[in-house]
Amino acid sequence: MPLAPFQRLTIVRLMQHPDRPPPAPGDDAIQDAHVRRLRSLVADGTILVNGPIEQLDDPSFRGMSLYTVTPDEARALAQEDPAVRAGWFIPVVDGWMFPAVPRTIGDRTDLEIDIPAP
Secondary structure (H helix, E strand, O other): OOOOOEEEEEEEEEEEOOOOOOOOOOHHHHHHHHHHHHHHHHHOOOEEEEEEOOOOOOOOEEEEEEEOOOHHHHHHHHHOOHHHHOOOEEEEEEEEEEEOOOOOOOOOOOOOOOOOOO
16 A cells, blocks of 8 residues: 655644633733734744634633644644633644645634734
8 A cells, every 4th residue: 555645734722721720910911922922932933823612512712723833732832822821721632644645724714703912
């Protein structure tokens, strides 16, 4: 059987922490820092794409990122996220392998979301 080319990415799901602290005055600053951090990881190519989840089946599933680094590296980076450090989220990390074929992601606009400016 011939070998088939595959690509690897790492999926990081941010799950709501079961003991998330109650809303507090500093929450806007944490959210802003969380978004800035993710944007910087996208800008440097560490994250391919990321964003919030439209919760349908699991209300604890809050966001997802596709990292271009190993699962161990992605886990370490996710642990440094200000929202993870604040106890809002628990990162769940998995490696993902898929056939290496040309494709495009993030090339259309389906909706617009109000997020903090960079």
